[in-house]
Amino acid sequence: MLKNKKVLLAISGGIAAYKSAELVRRLIEQGAKVQVVMTQGAQAFITPLTLQALSGRPVRDSLLDSTAEAAMGHIELARWADLILIAPATADVIAKLVAGIADDLLTTLCLASTAPLAIAPAMNQQMWQARATRDNIHTLKARGVAIWGPACGEQACGEIGPGRMLEPVQLCDQVCQQLTLKSDFAGKVVLITAGPTRENIDPVRYLSNYSSGKMGYALAEMARRRGAKVILVSGPVRLAAPAGVTVLSVESALQMRDAVMAHVKEADIMIGAAAVADFRPEHCEGQKIKKGAATSMQLHLVKNPDIIAEASTHPQRPFTVGFAAETHNQEEYANKKLIEKELDMIAMNDVSRKDIGFNSDENSLRVLWREGEAVIEKASKLIVADQLLNEIKDHYEAKSKN
Structure with a gap:
């Protein structure tokens, strides 16, 4: 850079x-x-x-x-x-x-x-x-x-x-x-999801994951700096909202889905960087579940909507980029998501690594599309975000010309 x-x-x-x-x-x-x-x-x-x-x-x-x-x-x-x-x-x-x-x-x-x-x-x-x-x-x-x-x-x-x-x-x-200030995203609307979701079990407990939201927030910051109008749909994180970015705060996957679908039609580009929970409890209890004398408890889980797949098949779909946060068989799972979700591009990262996984300030990505791939070497998440936006810009423009 x-x-x-x-x-x-x-x-x-x-x-x-x-x-x-x-x-x-x-x-x-x-x-x-x-x-x-x-x-x-x-x-x-x-x-x-x-x-x-x-x-x-x-x-x-x-x-x-x-x-x-x-x-x-x-x-x-x-x-x-x-x-x-x-x-x-x-x-x-x-x-x-x-x-x-x-x-x-x-x-x-x-x-x-x-x-x-x-x-x-x-x-x-x-x-x-x-x-x-x-x-x-x-x-x-x-x-x-x-x-x-x-x-x-x-x-x-x-x-x-x-x-x-x-x-x-x-x-x-x-x-x-x-x-390295740029304005190459001027006039574009970029919709980004970030952070985890929380799926409530009762008023005091929930299912979630270790996502910090740092990668999605870095993408929002860099897209704004490059001139885009940015809409950031954020799960619960401990990060300051990037200046000049519209932040829509949500808790659950269902809330995130509603926020995304409300804005997907106006987006030129969507980047699904959020770690959305795959499942949620079928029922959320109205009061705190008491332990009592029980030695075990069963939760019945139901599947959450696939937000990025729904956006990529929308009649007015934006250029759609997914994330594959995997611990093993990364390339196999990332390619499967790329095809099955009908994405334009997918960014694969190894969250089993402590130096670039959840909560780290640095990252490294392998970016896949149907005709090829690119590697973004380990760097701070802001720098990685900027380099990913370079790839997105090139492929978005190429697709727009066809």
Whole structure:
């Protein structure tokens, strides 16, 4: 996604600097050219040699560099970068950016460059919540600086709260989105299902599965970023609704089916990423079932409707893409679903793998259609979503011409 894009990664002096090595690796994997700039404080936490080995370029730390163009490294680097990312961005660096102070290579090149600037704040939670820092962040936002993070959680000082630098995989996603914005889905309506369904047994119990909804939400986010009008039919998840996406929240498979069929006619493309329960209890008890002296209990289950199959056979069917989340015989089952459900395309993933299965932030897909297949290598779900949308776009356009 970042082939030939030039990312200047500026590292300031915070404990989160150790994460920057992983960030360099992630960016290189996506095809970026990465030039690392370090402050003196950053070098107290991680060595330039490590980052040079990962980036394949000498680390720059001097404002006046005899090896740079006209000995002015800040001008050379300012002209080179497609994006400047400061990660971690300490409270000190943030304050200097606001004040326009230029007393080292990092702050000087930021003043000298017209490239987009993004910062990934990282500091103690009290420093992040301090009035001065909040005012500085507000000022940078008003100037068009992208603020990525921070996250909440346990910090190196032992405190818990906002201030953690985003993880490298998240920052890599942000860079990809910043440098690869597209509008190739403009004018298209994309209908997406995501998450699990819950099939009630009684008022306090239900049948469900481990789906987190992350893949479906990533698809919704990327389709919106590429210009589509997105309708997301979501089962119960713990995810924030993507900005600009119409979210229809449902619980059961029957509710999801009703929501999908209410909008399928207006959709150009449908992606069924939800893990819909195959069966539901025939009856839901009105009150909590009591255990009593029983040593066993039987549930009579009935089959739920096949939502993606119903959409693919609709008289005004959209281009229909299914998902096959399998633990074994993946290709056999995926091909069977592709044919039997009359899908245009199916994305197969191995949910038995802990590194890409349910609840993981990463995924890997094998995409099948009747005439061929493609493999999307393991990456963050946002990147995988973007690559799947590339495949969908190509096949949708080809089909539209026939």
